Structure formats: C-alpha cells, structure tokens
Amino acid sequence: MTQRAGTDVDVAAQTGPQPAELDEDSARWMSSLRSTGARRDQAVADLHALLLRAARFEAGRRAGGMPAADRDDLAMQAADDALMQVLGKLDTFEGRSRFTTWAYKFAIYEAGVKARRRIWQDREVTLEAESWSLIPDTGSGPAAEAEGRELLHALEDGIRTALTPHQRNVLVALAVTGVPIDVLSDRLGTTRGALYKTLHDARRKLRGHLGDQGLAVLADGYVKETR
C-alpha cells in the first residue's frame, strides 16, 4: 500500500479496520438517500436538519461571542455545504462508523473552518517572524522557572537558526501567535494538510536542535539533560 504524502508515518491508512456491515439505522439512511421521489426528498431534508444541528453545536463552541443571527447564518451555510459533501460522498460510506457520526463530521468541519475564518476576517496575520519571543518580560509563567527559561532560550535559538524562513514563519504563526491553521492556509493560499506538514517538519528540526544542545523533552514537558 502506498503511503500518503504528509507526515513521516501514516500508520492508520495501512491498518484500519475493514468495511463492516451497516447497522440498522445507517442502512435505513443509505437506502432512503439512494431512493427517489418523496422518500428521497424527505431523507435529504432529515439529513439537512441533522447537519444543521451539528453545525450549530460547533458554531456555538467556536464562535460563542458572535451575534446570534450571524452564528446561525454561519451554521446554515455550513449545513448546506456539508449536505453537498455528504451526498457527493455517499458511495464512499462503508459503515466503519454509524452513518450519523460520519455525516456529522462534515458539518463540524465546515462550521469550524467558517467560524475561525469569520473571527479572524478583520485581523491582520503578520508573518513577521522577528517580532516574537517565547520569554515574557516579567517573572510569571514558564519563565519563572530557571530550567524553563534555559529551555525557552534554546528553543528561540533553534527557531531562529535551525529552520527555513518558511518553517519559521509557519511555526511562529501557528504555535506562538496562535493563528488558526485554516486562517493561515487561506492567507498563504495552501491547505491545512500542507501547512501541518511544514509544522511537523519544523517541530522535528527543533527537537533535533534541542538534542544537539544535549536536551530532550519528555512527554510531560520534563526536560532531560542527555549529556
């Protein structure tokens, strides 16, 4: 089996479970959406209502501060787009999950992306990788710990010296400034997957840089001297 471009290992694509038999509810959804006439029309309307519920739920979580009418409008657009996606991909549904869970994810994706875009639409995204620092001026937060300060200095040094300019810009925007990945991919004319690949490569280089300094970061954030 071929590996997809992207991260270094894509294990799930090789070992995921095989298609299963549809459960009763999923089979009912599939047969009514594949039918014709009034039965299909009703199924499409039911599906849209289900997608709208999921989109409203996600919009509420991501854009709670947005005026209710705007949020509802966003959820409706997300449900409309998700409906097209689900109907277009119906033949790819293999019953590895319940139909409703499968359908929900399209609505959640559409609503999440739209919410992040809407929230950031008037905000400037600077790709100026010079105007940042990991270390706050005052003594609170991570910098209060001497070990943390030393590590953050090593990380800053790695970001400035070990990464390509593009990797540095992407890492700083996503991981320091907190620009959402979909917003950055819009501004740069690329995709979430391509940006995540850049982030992944930058992270691997940074770990390598720390290793060169004799530092290893364990899963819980504990730092170990390796020499």
Added chain:
Amino acid sequence: MTATPLADTLRRLLGPGKPEVTCETCFDLLDQYVDAEVLGQDADAAGPGLRAHLDGCPACADENDTLRALVAFE
C-alpha cells in the same frame, strides 16, 4: 490532565514527537475513532496514530472534541 504553561508551550512548539497521521487521514478516520471511543471500544485500533495527531493539531482536536460531545449526547 492540566498542563503547566511550560508544558503547553513545549507541546505547541514540539508537537507529540510520535508517529502521527496527516490531517487528511485524521478526517477520514475521525468518525470510526469517535464511535469506538464512545462505545468503549479500542479507539487506537480504529485509528492508529490519530491520538498523536490530535495532540499536535488544534484544529483537528477541536473537531474531535465536538464530534465526541455530539455523539455522546445520543
């Protein structure tokens, strides 16, 4: 698990440091991963490398959180 500010900074900058799937594969597998989680089955068998990706990718993690919350309601 509450991460300290330093651990949080490190996680954002350094990622999970484990083999992980891409955003595309994460989306492909998310429904079966969440169903397995909610039904108390082995979610990691349904999506190997997916947990690590969710630790490294806030956008995919948001989608996972919402899908799980929505499915768990039912």
